[in-house]
Amino acid sequence: MIKLCQLSLALIGTSIAFLQPAFPVKAQESNSDFSKLQSLLAEKKWYEADQETVSLIRNNPANLSCPNLRAIDRMWMQSSNGKYGLTPQLEIWRQVGGFSCRTCEDQIQAFSKQVRWNLSLPVSPIPGDFPAQYPTVAALSWQSYVDSDNSFTRNSLFAGGQTWQAWKVTEFNLFSTFANCSK
Numbered sequence: 001m002i003k004l005c006q007l008s009l010a011l012i013g014t015s016i017a018f019l020q021p022a023f024p025v026k027a028q029e030s031n032s033d034f035s036k037l038q039s040l041l042a043e044k045k046w047y048e049a050d051q052e053t054v055s056l057i058r059n060n061p062a063n064l065s066c067p068n069l070r071a072i073d074r075m076w077m078q079s080s081n082g083k084y085g086l087t088p089q090l091e092i093w094r095q096v097g098g099f100s101c102r103t104c105e106d107q108i109q110a111f112s113k114q115v116r117w118n119l120s121l122p123v124s125p126i127p128g129d130f131p132a133q134y135p136t137v138a139a140l141s142w143q144s145y146v147d148s149d150n151s152f153t154r155n156s157l158f159a160g161g162q163t164w165q166a167w168k169v170t171e172f173n174l175f176s177t178f179a180n181c182s183k
Contacts, residue, residue, distance in 0.1 A: 041079035066181035088132040
């Protein structure tokens, strides 16, 4: 009987998820308005949509909720026919070992090379049309730092010893959070 109830609840949950609109303008938890992002994506204005996505996440921490991240990903995925979004980026992050790294410097470099991101500050897409290139919002959870002695380190990216390390921004890491939302 308990298994039958669990199965029924799972089927109801699946049905509800299936009935959600393709482009939710209002996110479920925070009442965030994603209409500008939706319009930019519909017009295939990838760079502008990227900037809007970064702004949405940076300026409203409530947009880090699972329903909002899934809504943002769904809009990107649907508008780009699966080419852009958090889902393809998450797969690349897994492939480069991003979930098992400690400082993640090598993984950030490998990920950025694959999706063609320029690691200058702020992180930006290299001109071109590359799979999983957008959105660049994951870089909000990365922090650059310069070694105290301004020396080069083994994996330094820029002169002056500037290196990258994955950090949580206000206790947040986009790929880890989105991976948990996707379960």
